[in-house]
Amino acid sequence: MSQFFKHSHALVESESIGKGTKIWAFAHVLPGAQIGEDCNICDNVFIENDVIIGDRVTIKCGVQLWDGVRVDDDVFIGPNATFTNDIFPRSKVYPEKFLITRLKNGCSIGANATILCGIEIGEQAMVGAGAVVTKDVPPKTLVYGNPARIQRYLDDKDDEFDQPK
Template sequence: MKNELEKCMAGEWYNCHDPIFLEFKRKARSLLAAYNALPYDEKEQKRKILEEMLGGLGTNVSIGTSFTCDYGRNIYLGNNVSINMNCTFVDCNCIVVGDNVLIASNVQIYTATHPVELAERLTPNWSPESGEYFCRTYALPVAIGDGCWIGGGAILLPGVHIGKGSVIGAGSVVTKDIPENSVAVGNPCRVLRRINEKSDSALYPLD
């Protein structure tokens, strides 16, 4: 029988008030408070906090303050990643960011979600004494491929994958996967045109 963490990572309904998640949140909030309080030029100390908080951290990574995340442990960042100020990563499931990625200010990435149908969304026979959340929650991973640029204020919804080399326009709401080497904009976000046609083989050589 799966525990609540295993259910969460499998994309199934889980109890987000289980003690293990409350401990994840407690630790992340403590580390975030320390991180966001540091001056801009305290690079070494910021790196130490990120190494303790995140699931994976590449080289040459910058995260502007303030930064907010849920657990931290489910965020995996590649090499040469720039995350600008006021970004929010709700990492109840994995958020995986590739190499050479730009994420502009005020970007929001969500992995947690709830059933649309009210009868499914509400937890049956819920009571304050149950220790559960009053509504059902599940979480789906989000992935951003190598060489992407996510424009300011964009929102990435649970389960979406952004293909390598793609650009997401400012203010877009990404509700489904975006293919590689595309400019995609709008709400809902749609592919506008292809890019990187001439340089794709040089940027991403075959293995």
């Protein structure tokens, strides 16, 4: 019996999927991909061969992770976030190796954000919806806009939300 859940309409070619991970309909995970424990890979996600995903990662619908993407633990990737892996893309012309794009522990990527290749998103950083990230994002910062710019620095209180009574 498998240690992870695979929807009947998901295509999972990798044998490196962690315990408790859920992979939903129409997701496609190529053979070389590595996915950690307790992850949630939502509908219509594509994960290429040279991708490494840590534990407790959430990848929402419509995301493609291309060769060279590294995702640390506890990362959230919002719906339709876009990643690149070739700085000068041309049809039928491939780089010798792809730049590494790294999402550090606990960072969050908003819906429809675009992350250029070779970028590092720092620990606990937040990228706003629709942002176009063209350079590294320091830890514990909020960035948004096109191009994404630091809007403010985050602190522990940013994790506390007032709940309706």
